[in-house]
Amino acid sequence: MRLGLDIGGTKTAAVILHDDGSMAALRTAPSGYGGDQVVGVAAALAGDAMAEAGLGRLDSIGACMPGLVDPSTGVVRHAVNLGVETLNLAGELEELLGSPVAVENDVKAAALGALGALTARTARTARTAHRPATGGSGRNETLAYLNLGTGLAAGVVRNGRVLRGPDGMLGEIGHLPVGGDVPCVCGQVGCLETLASGSALARMWTPPPGGGRDPFAAALAGDEQARSAAAVLCRGVALAIQVLVLSTGADRIIIGGGLAALGPSLLNGIRSELKHRAEKSQFLESLGLPGRFELLPSDIPLAALGAAALSRQIKTPHEALTGTSWLSECQAVPHITTGYPTFPMEEF
Amino acid sequence: MRLGLDIGGTKTAAVILHDDGSMAALRTAPSGYGGDQVVGVAAALAGDAMAEAGLGRLDSIGACMPGLVDPSTGVVRHAVNLGVETLNLAGELEELLGSPVAVENDVKAAALGALGALTARTARTARTAHRPATGGSGRNETLAYLNLGTGLAAGVVRNGRVLRGPDGMLGEIGHLPVGGDVPCVCGQVGCLETLASGSALARMWTPPPGGGRDPFAAALAGDEQARSAAAVLCRGVALAIQVLVLSTGADRIIIGGGLAALGPSLLNGIRSELKHRAEKSQFLESLGLPGRFELLPSDIPLAALGAAALSRQIKTPHEALTGTSWLSECQAVPHITTGYPTFPMEEF
Numbered sequence: 001m002r003l004g005l006d007i008g009g010t011k012t013a014a015v016i017l018h019d020d021g022s023m024a025a026l027r028t029a030p031s032g033y034g035g036d037q038v039v040g041v042a043a044a045l046a047g048d049a050m051a052e053a054g055l056g057r058l059d060s061i062g063a064c065m066p067g068l069v070d071p072s073t074g075v076v077r078h079a080v081n082l083g084v085e086t087l088n089l090a091g092e093l094e095e096l097l098g099s100p101v102a103v104e105n106d107v108k109a110a111a112l113g114a115l116g117a118l119t120a121r122t123a124r125t126a127r128t129a130h131r132p133a134t135g136g137s138g139r140n141e142t143l144a145y146l147n148l149g150t151g152l153a154a155g156v157v158r159n160g161r162v163l164r165g166p167d168g169m170l171g172e173i174g175h176l177p178v179g180g181d182v183p184c185v186c187g188q189v190g191c192l193e194t195l196a197s198g199s200a201l202a203r204m205w206t207p208p209p210g211g212g213r214d215p216f217a218a219a220l221a222g223d224e225q226a227r228s229a230a231a232v233l234c235r236g237v238a239l240a241i242q243v244l245v246l247s248t249g250a251d252r253i254i255i256g257g258g259l260a261a262l263g264p265s266l267l268n269g270i271r272s273e274l275k276h277r278a279e280k281s282q283f284l285e286s287l288g289l290p291g292r293f294e295l296l297p298s299d300i301p302l303a304a305l306g307a308a309a310l311s312r313q314i315k316t317p318h319e320a321l322t323g324t325s326w327l328s329e330c331q332a333v334p335h336i337t338t339g340y341p342t343f344p345m346e347e348f
Numbered sequence: 349m350r351l352g353l354d355i356g357g358t359k360t361a362a363v364i365l366h367d368d369g370s371m372a373a374l375r376t377a378p379s380g381y382g383g384d385q386v387v388g389v390a391a392a393l394a395g396d397a398m399a400e401a402g403l404g405r406l407d408s409i410g411a412c413m414p415g416l417v418d419p420s421t422g423v424v425r426h427a428v429n430l431g432v433e434t435l436n437l438a439g440e441l442e443e444l445l446g447s448p449v450a451v452e453n454d455v456k457a458a459a460l461g462a463l464g465a466l467t468a469r470t471a472r473t474a475r476t477a478h479r480p481a482t483g484g485s486g487r488n489e490t491l492a493y494l495n496l497g498t499g500l501a502a503g504v505v506r507n508g509r510v511l512r513g514p515d516g517m518l519g520e521i522g523h524l525p526v527g528g529d530v531p532c533v534c535g536q537v538g539c540l541e542t543l544a545s546g547s548a549l550a551r552m553w554t555p556p557p558g559g560g561r562d563p564f565a566a567a568l569a570g571d572e573q574a575r576s577a578a579a580v581l582c583r584g585v586a587l588a589i590q591v592l593v594l595s596t597g598a599d600r601i602i603i604g605g606g607l608a609a610l611g612p613s614l615l616n617g618i619r620s621e622l623k624h625r626a627e628k629s630q631f632l633e634s635l636g637l638p639g640r641f642e643l644l645p646s647d648i649p650l651a652a653l654g655a656a657a658l659s660r661q662i663k664t665p666h667e668a669l670t671g672t673s674w675l676s677e678c679q680a681v682p683h684i685t686t687g688y689p690t691f692p693m694e695e696f
Contacts, residue, residue: 008510093482142513154595165490165597167634172594175631177587179538187629190527246520247502247595249513281535283523286515 003049004308005042005093006106006301007031007065009081012038014045015304019122019254026301036089038065038079043096053144061101063093064109064303068168073102081150096186102310106303107171108162111145111155113306114254114296115312118143144250145302146240146293148259151185152193154240156248163248173243175327192243196236198258203332204229216265233259234269238277241270241293242284253293261298349404351397352656353390354454354649355379355442357498360386362393363652364401368464369468372401374649383435386413386427391444409449409657410517411441412457412607412651419658422451429498451657454651455519455656456510459493459503461654462602462644466491492519492598493650494588494641496607499533500541502588509594521591540591544584546606564613567613581607582617586625589618589641590632601641609646 001024006013008031016025027049032041041062050058067079074090093101104112145155152174154164163170174193175186182203183190194200205226207213215233218226239254245252259266271290277283296302349372354361356379364373375397380389390411398416415427434608437498441449493503498524504511511518522541523534529549532539542548553574555561563581566574585603592598607614619638626633644650 073527156597163597166593166599166636166640169635170597171595176591176594177526178524186631188632203384243524245422245514246517246524247591249511249518251514277536281514283534284536287517288514292514 001058001079002308002311003044003046003058003061004306005061005063006109006304006305006307007038007042007082007107008303009066012041012045013301013304014042014049015301016049016058016306017256017305018056019059020066020136024056025049026054026304029161031082033093034083034216035184038082038084038087039092039096043093046097050061053252054217058099060308060311061093061099062104062109062307063089063101064104064106064307064310065089065099069103069105069108071102071104072170074101076103083117089160096214100311104138104307104310105155105163105168107153108148108155108164108168109306109310110147110303111143111157111171111254111306112162112309113300113304114145114256115143116305116309117162117296118252119302119344122283139252140251143242144248144253146244146253146255147257148197148237148255149257150198152197152240154244154248156244157252159328165318170248173240176243178239179299192236192240196233196240198263201229202232202258204232211303214265216269230269231273234266234273237266237270238273239290241274241289242287245287245292246287249294254296255293256300256302258298260295263295267295329346349406349658350656351394351406351409352457352652352654352658353394353411354457354652354655355386355390355411355430356454356651357414360389360393361649361652362390362397363649364397364406365396366404366652367407367657372404373397375400378555379430382431382628382650386430386432386435387437387440387444391441394445396499405449408656408659409445409447410452410457410655411437411440411449412454412655412658413437414454417451417453417456418516419450419452419512422449422538424451436657445681448659452510452658453503455493455501456503456512456516457654457658458495458604458605458644458651459491459505459519459602459654460510460657461648461652462493462503462604463491463505463508464653464657465648465650466600466602489599490597492596492601494585494592494601494603495605495607496545496585496603499547500545500584500588502592502596504592504598518596521588524591526587540584540588544581544588548584549577549607554581562610562613564617571634571663577630578617579621582614582621585614585618586621586637589622589637590635593635593637593640597618599640602644603641604644604646604648604650606646608643611643646672666691 002017004015010031011028012031013028018024026043029041029045031036065076065079068077071164074088076084076087076089090101090103143157147153154171154173157170175188175191177188177190177193180190180194182194183189183196205215215226215230219230241253274289350365352363359376360379361376366372377389377393380386412429413424416425421510422436424437438449438451440557489626491505495501502519502521504519523539525536525538526540528538528542530542531537533571553563563574563578566579569579589601592601622638
């Protein structure tokens with residue numbers, strides 16, 4: 001069995017996967033604040049999840065959280081929302097759990113989780129159609145996961161491995177200045193994150209008291225501020241998709257994070273924006289961007305699932321993952337739905 | 349021996365490398381226009397270069413040119429400046445030269461050439477210092493080559509291999525709309541290429557009749573239009589460097605192409621811009637961008653050198669290049685200077 005811990009800005013999740021990739025347990029709780037509490041909550045949840053899963057040997061533990069995470073040292077820096085400036089996450093968790101722990105940045109872990117979810121879907125579709133599982137998340141495909149949470153960041157997976165770049169900076173495209181005059185938390189002005197993120201939406205549109213939090217629905221009901229905010233949001237996401245295809249060479253982009261809960265209206269808004277742009281540019285038209293992205297339901301615990309796959313990813317950096325390890329385990333992920341009706345894996 | 353052909357918008361170059369990577373011959377001529385002439389000039393130059401190099405078995409032939417190049421079919425599309433809409437470059441060259449030909453886009457080939465030049469320099473420095481060649485272009489390093497020619501495009505090399513992305517689009521960052529209202533040739537508005545490229549500079553600044561073509565020198569002499577153009581150019585290049593680090597995870601960026609001839613004043617202008625930006629953003633400061641890039645002399649035939657390395661790159665897409673093949677051959681590239689004093693490899 002494998003344990004995956006996702007320490008988020010507000011919520012911590014612990015997931016345990018059976019050897020066949022099916023889910024044995026899932027527990028969530030509000031995250032702690034400050035290094036000691038952050039680690040304490042995660043370790044306690046891990047214990048609860050192991051108790052729920054019953055007896056069984058734990059083969060690996062992976063944990064992810066926001067901030068600058070160094071998998072080689074296990075140290076996390078600048079996880080501001082969790083009150084963490086520097087934390088030896090791997091070391092502290094290892095002390096409490098008594099086993100080695102692999103760590104990664106949460107968006108990068110979620111990218112691995114997204115790869116697993118897609119692979120599972122491909123395998124399920126193939127089983128249903130009684131044909132071999134081909135296509136989908138192939139070994140030479142580059143998958144980009146675009147996280148629309150409070151901020152905007154991406155994780156890129158190639159040949160089953162997360163790409164990191166210097167200091168793990170690969171994917172921090174939210175801090176590319178692409179126009180506009182809105183100051184960004186990073187000190188720059190006009191960053192992509194000031195257009196397309198939860199914080200950007202909150203700045204651009206105030207939901208009416210007692211009303212829904214969907215700017216697309218509000219726009220349809222005549223809310224002009226909501227319409228404008230939704231348009232900027234879609235333009236920003238469209239640009240992020242273009243950045244990912246032209247600079248990381250992503251074949252497919254999976255959008256997740258809190259804003260993915262906006263569902264089909266966000267999906268259609270982004271697609272319309274991409275089609276609109278392509279009408280004016282043969283170059284853009286040739287990229288086929290509207291067909292390259294999709295939204296995953298925001299309640300699939302992508303980061304925790306990815307964290308559960310971490311140890312083989314991180315501890316053996318030069319070992320290319322083969323179809324017989326994590327990827328094949330993920331082909332069992334559809335079983336994740338058993339007893340967990342809140343993950344609509346069958347629908348997406 | 350290996351033959352590399354670089355079919356540029358104005359000039360075609362043929363280079364022949366000995367088995368140890370040293371240069372046996374180099375010939376250049378104005379490029380042809382239209383498919384037949386383009387191929388004819390390249391094949392004739394190849395013959396001249398082989399005659400110059402003397403007897404010797406040719407182990408491989410690689411060719412590169414602008415446009416959408418598909419290495420798997422050998423076909424080139426949209427090489428507008430060469431009057432080529434569709435051309436079976438590999439097939440036509442193979443017919444004339446009687447040997448298999450591997451093809452690639454010119455900027456991607458130049459990225460391979462830049463990797464070879466850096467590896468050669470590292471090896472030379474190590475030899476001079478009587479120590480093993482470590483660091484430099486290591487196997488796990490990502491190198492981005494940023495070409496500032498008529499347009500702007502990048503080539504990215506990881507573990508000694510060129511990354512391509514869907515339809516070879518990886519690296520076409522010149523067509524990211526990043527602000528401004530200048531229409532781009534691609535149909536979009538405000539693309540990075542409209543800020544930082546030869547065509548952008550020509551649009552922003554008209555050199556005085558009989559004067560030099562260096563906007564930095566003209567700015568120093570009081571030309572206000574030149575000062576403004578140089579500032580926009582440096583801002584655009586700085587942004588391109590930021591895009592490459594944050595989205596491709598490039599550890600190092602090598603700038604080449606026609607504008608690289610501007611030399612130290614361009615280098616210093618870009619560096620100043622990057623430092624200026626970092627003063628306002630801890631995030632940018634942490635990326636250390638001013639130390640991540642350098643200019644290569646514009647007269648090193650990077651694309652032709654990269655083309656000479658192509659066949660092992662392209663024809664065996666799943667074979668990771670080892671230190672015993674192309675990389676180790678490139679360690680001999682310093683010998684390139686023998687008899688070719690116009691390549692200041694010893695100085696850069």
